Amino acid sequence: MRKPVDIMATDFRALEVLVRVYHLGSFTRAAEELDLNQSVVSYTIEKLRGVFDDPLFVREGRQLIPTPRCEEVVIAAGDLLAQFAGITAAGAFDPSSSTDTITIACNYYERALIIPHLVHAMRAEAPNIKIEIVDASYLGHDKLMRMEADLLIGPFVQLGAAFYSRTLYEDPYVCMMDPANPAAKGPLSLEQYLALEHVYITYGGNWKSRYMQVLEAQGHALSIAMRTPSPAGIRNLISGTELAVTVGARLSRHLGEGLFLTPCPVEAPVAIQMVWTARTHESAMHKWVRNHVVQTIRATA
Structure with a gap:
């Protein structure tokens, strides 16, 4: 019989550790990024294994492989962390002083036609913002759910209630x-x-x-x-x-x-979509980014 676990003892810091280990694939690198001892990271993951009754990570050779249950928890944890950050952050977003990072998933079409104009417009208002462009291939929705991207742009059909989307234009x-x-x-x-x-x-x-x-x-x-x-x-x-x-x-x-x-x-005609999730839906910064996408499309039409 499973030993009762006090789930209320799980805090946001523990979830942040889990998310960081998941994305980095390493206890050591997660400890370095979070400025923690590796023993603290190991203890936290062990504690979460008891909370979720799952090993969360297994080793295959030298790789740290997340379990399916771990992937579910990481997605939910990302939403919780983002929502909490939104509650505690100031309501307004100041582009001129922002040093945040926005990650956009797209493919060649968008990198050629949309991204250059978008980046120029964003950095004109937010000169210190960091922008990362990642290849969407055909896995754009997965990248959103795995928090490997904040925004997806391209001819992607909305899949399920987990996603928000807006059609930017149709191209014959x-x-x-x-x-x-x-x-x-x-x-x-x-x-x-x-x-x-x-x-x-x-x-x-x-x-x-x-x-x-x-x-x-x-x-x-x-x-x-x-x-x-x-x-x-x-x-x-x-x-x-x-x-x-x-x-x-x-x-x-x-x-x-x-x-x-x-x-x-x-x-x-192919419909070019902008897709995002609940994790960034209420974020002032991401609303600012999505607004710039729409303005860029209008300006270059």
């Missing part, structure tokens, strides 16, 4: 090809589009672009000659060839210099 797809391509004469019919040899951008994972989803739902399949994880360098890939690539219209203006551009015959 266009097809890009070398001007010497025999198909580069005008608008493409669906039959002409399907007959092309395509470069398909996978965005580094299991992501499936919206136009591809619509094509498959209609029973069509593209002839894919090449797959690439990113649109970076795409112009050089298709120049001088009969290959074609499908990208968002805004991105085509960034990448398509010297190429023939025509609307994609698949009616499937």
